[in-house]
Amino acid sequence: MKKTFTLLLSFLLGLGALGAQDTFSIVAVDTETGEVGSAGASCVPNAGSLGGVILISGIIPGRGGINGQALVCIPHVNLNNALEQMEAGLSPQEIIEWLQNNDACGAGGPQDRQYGIADFDSLGNARTAAFTGTNTLDWAGHITGPNYSIQGNILLGPQILDSMEARFLREEGSLAKKLMAAMQGANVPGADSRCLDDGVSSFSAFLQVFKPTDPPDSPFLRLNVAEVPPGVEPIDSLQALFDAWMMTSSTRELPPQPELRLFPNPSPGTLTLEVYNLPGRTAPGLLRVFDFQGREVFRTHLKERKTTLEMPGALGDGLYWLSLEDESGRQLARKKWLLLR
Incomplete structure (x- = not known):
């Protein structure tokens, strides 16, 4: 230091x-x-x-x-x-x-x-x-x-x-x-x-x-x-x-929490998302993408637990946060994603 x-x-x-x-x-x-x-x-x-x-x-x-x-x-x-x-x-x-x-x-x-x-x-x-x-x-x-x-x-x-x-x-x-x-x-x-x-x-x-x-x-x-x-x-x-x-x-005795997995990561713009530990048969929900200044740059509704997405070409290289939310706006899971075109 x-x-x-x-x-x-x-x-x-x-x-x-x-x-x-x-x-x-x-x-x-x-x-x-x-x-x-x-x-x-x-x-x-x-x-x-x-x-x-x-x-x-x-x-x-x-x-x-x-x-x-x-x-x-x-x-x-x-x-x-x-x-x-x-x-x-x-x-x-x-x-x-x-x-x-x-x-x-x-x-x-x-x-x-x-x-x-x-x-x-x-x-x-x-x-x-x-x-x-x-x-x-x-x-x-x-x-x-x-x-x-x-x-x-x-x-x-x-x-x-x-x-x-x-x-x-x-x-x-x-x-x-x-x-x-x-x-x-x-x-x-x-x-x-x-x-x-x-x-x-x-x-x-x-x-x-x-x-x-x-x-x-x-x-x-x-x-x-x-x-x-x-x-x-x-x-x-x-x-x-x-x-x-x-x-x-405290999370105490909570059941397994929803998890968002991405691959490949880093990726050039096309990536596959999988949602795990989602209760029932509900659709995953709203996916929001934020840059590292906290600005929302993309959103889409996920209808399947495994989805392949093509991110907007206007996004520049860098680190982004993917946030998965339910219908009420409650965050279910989040994940870092590195874009390298």
Whole structure:
């Protein structure tokens, strides 16, 4: 993993500007499921009045995520602009370079910012990049891995980010579980150093994960501890919400789930689909095809459990998601498909 540490970071709460100071966060993608997720916490006072520190996180389902922290404007204009550049196809490093040349927040400048970015390229490979400005306050820095970026400012030291990374890598479960584990890696008093006297890591925390076919404003998982009373640890509160969510979303004793199989994969445009474990004699349902920016590019109704399809010639080479849905719109199965003409 590539590690970069600098000795500054900043965060300010003021009129039209928010110092996302004393902040640590992680943004990551899962190349197996196409999920994009983010989690973080901050010692910013009165964050609840702004909806919580979740305001530093922006995600495009199926494409990638960006965390923008340190000194930020409200509305978070730099984050919004960065997401537009991601939508336009820029890579994480290109987005950071664009932001440095096009900083639109009236408070401070490019060296007062901190960013972490993770996304998918057109073939579904993970890419990451991060930036910590030289005007951010000590201790500040970031760590980037193959599919994640971890960053923080006004921390006790680099051990906070190291612990987050170690917990993220050690957890073998889903992206949601890995993000929660990373947050527990920073669950120490004063992880954000200005919270040390309060005996907590932070005042506000969040975790969210989008599946590739989720609507932009409706992730399948969003937990937000906007603000806690004095002396309450928000990461503990976040863990309690996460545990409750896990209980309600548990698959427990479910029967075999429908499965979508494709071959050949990769293919030049013609592929055969087979649907397995479909209950009864019902027709498979609606097949929707999405590109890796989450845009629907093709749909057709499957009448047989084994079908050969010719995909539209206008589709360019790259990675796509195939989603099989029933008549009510409920997703039954999904599969990645690589088009190579």
